[in-house]
Amino acid sequence: MAIRVQSEDFDVAAETKALVAGNTNIGAVVTFTGLVREIAGGEAISAMTLEHYPDMTEAMLAKIEAQANDRWALDASLIIHRYGRLEPGEQIVLVITASPHRQAAFEAAEFLMDWLKTKAPFWKQEATVDGEKWVAAKASDDDATDRWTENFPESPAKIVVAKG
Amino acid sequence: MAIRVQSEDFDVAAETKALVAGNTNIGAVVTFTGLVREIAGGEAISAMTLEHYPDMTEAMLAKIEAQANDRWALDASLIIHRYGRLEPGEQIVLVITASPHRQAAFEAAEFLMDWLKTKAPFWKQEATVDGEKWVAAKASDDDATDRWTENFPESPAKIVVAKG
Amino acid sequence: MELLYFAWLREKVGIASESVPLPDGIADVGGLLTWMADRGPGYAEAMKDLSVVRVAVNQEFAHSTDPVKDGDEVAFFPPVTGG
Amino acid sequence: MELLYFAWLREKVGIASESVPLPDGIADVGGLLTWMADRGPGYAEAMKDLSVVRVAVNQEFAHSTDPVKDGDEVAFFPPVTGG
Numbered sequence: 001m002a003i004r005v006q007s008e009d010f011d012v013a014a015e016t017k018a019l020v021a022g023n024t025n026i027g028a029v030v031t032f033t034g035l036v037r038e039i040a041g042g043e044a045i046s047a048m049t050l051e052h053y054p055d056m057t058e059a060m061l062a063k064i065e066a067q068a069n070d071r072w073a074l075d076a077s078l079i080i081h082r083y084g085r086l087e088p089g090e091q092i093v094l095v096i097t098a099s100p101h102r103q104a105a106f107e108a109a110e111f112l113m114d115w116l117k118t119k120a121p122f123w124k125q126e127a128t129v130d131g132e133k134w135v136a137a138k139a140s141d142d143d144a145t146d147r148w149t150e151n152f153p154e155s156p157a158k159i160v161v162a163k164g
Numbered sequence: 165m166a167i168r169v170q171s172e173d174f175d176v177a178a179e180t181k182a183l184v185a186g187n188t189n190i191g192a193v194v195t196f197t198g199l200v201r202e203i204a205g206g207e208a209i210s211a212m213t214l215e216h217y218p219d220m221t222e223a224m225l226a227k228i229e230a231q232a233n234d235r236w237a238l239d240a241s242l243i244i245h246r247y248g249r250l251e252p253g254e255q256i257v258l259v260i261t262a263s264p265h266r267q268a269a270f271e272a273a274e275f276l277m278d279w280l281k282t283k284a285p286f287w288k289q290e291a292t293v294d295g296e297k298w299v300a301a302k303a304s305d306d307d308a309t310d311r312w313t314e315n316f317p318e319s320p321a322k323i324v325v326a327k328g
Numbered sequence: 329m330e331l332l333y334f335a336w337l338r339e340k341v342g343i344a345s346e347s348v349p350l351p352d353g354i355a356d357v358g359g360l361l362t363w364m365a366d367r368g369p370g371y372a373e374a375m376k377d378l379s380v381v382r383v384a385v386n387q388e389f390a391h392s393t394d395p396v397k398d399g400d401e402v403a404f405f406p407p408v409t410g411g
Numbered sequence: 412m413e414l415l416y417f418a419w420l421r422e423k424v425g426i427a428s429e430s431v432p433l434p435d436g437i438a439d440v441g442g443l444l445t446w447m448a449d450r451g452p453g454y455a456e457a458m459k460d461l462s463v464v465r466v467a468v469n470q471e472f473a474h475s476t477d478p479v480k481d482g483d484e485v486a487f488f489p490p491v492t493g494g
Contacts, residue, residue, distance in 0.1 A: 001431045003488075013176060013206040013431070016176070020199070024200075024203075025201060025202065025203065025227040026198065026201070028197075028199070029195075029199065030194065030195070030196050031193075031195045031197075032192065032266065032270070034494060035187060035188075035191055035478075038188035038189065039186060039188075039263060051418055052414070053467075053470075053486060055470050056470040056471075056472075056486065059471065061468075064326050071468065080178065100201060102196065102198070103308065105196075106196070106274050109194075113266055117491075117493065118492050119494065120470075120491060121417070121467070121491055121493070122493025122494070123418035123488065123491060123492050124492045124493065134418055135492040136489075136490075137489070137490030141494075214339075214410065216333055217334055217405070222387075222402065223387035223388065243409075245410060254411075266494075278396075280410055281408075281409035283333070283389075283408065284408060284411065285384070286410025287405065288409045288410070298336045298406065301406070301407030301409050320359065
């Protein structure tokens, strides 16, 4: 598994080819590509800016890789996440999974996307006619992640502090 | 939704681009590509030949399209299935789904693949050192399809005939 | 009616398709299958284990109680293995 | 210790990072957050609703009872919204 965090765009076909080439054990390849939508939360956006915490993404990778490989027989996988300013229609994120069988490839791709949505340290700011707005996290994304495990070891639990 | 049944190879990148281009309502694109494996059921295969029943595939398409669109908000989807002789590493099948949201895109892609595996009239014959062998259907594929519905209207139920 | 055979069913029967008149007294898929098994060694072999035979009438999966009539296209094949 | 701020937390605090010595008497994430809220209006504003504040100590998500010590890298940020 590899993860790349970059401002540049990516080429899904070239990345897929590089992952799969020459490995005839692979029977199933799933790609997920996330794109910037023109309408988000009912409002038109002209652009989106992604901020991130690179050291933490790197630190988390070994764990997520181990979890994915414990769970599924993957021949190859790749995550690319962009940062910086992106316009509607542009690619934000890519997940590719390759396995002998389709169920493993589908599940691992969904797992990695759920992980990215709830655990990977990226933050989106949308530019609307009313100005720049930070996107709020969705409870539905936490729910999606919860299906993979109870007691996710690096769960970003709410901080509870006794006021005193 | 479109379905194409063809002997020629396909270009995932070009097909994806054609589906998604200019639609900034799309936030999630999932592609599934099925490849011919060199080892199948523990045996090395040198090639695979796919036979099909074209009129029935066409006739089934309207139903599966209606079901997928009833269930999920899809902006676009495409199925390509090849027939004829294919060698290990070659592409067999492509499913692409595009939706505003990732869950719909993932689920619809899995649904369409489960449908192809259990309902679409294609049959694989593998060439091994022992000769040509027709591939047997897997019960696990029927199970995968069953998760989408009870009483699937065009379920290929076993034929029970009273012997007399 | 038009009868079609696919995959190993086609190989056992020995032909890919044939036109036959609706047999006397046959009104449903189950009746047609019983009649088919009596048409000769290839047909008998093809219909030996009906747990691995699927039938489509006019391009739709059919059960043994579904009707057949003259002019129908009836296809016989093993469980599908595409995708 | 090195303190990092991201997204609207960074905007409210007004800086992206700073080095501070471990405050006297602070030994865990919860203590650090209480101390942070008292450092000035920007910090108070940033820490006003802790239900939308997440903390990572040395690049790992941390709970309020997790320890902090001098030399740690502690990051404060809203729930993530990537992917």
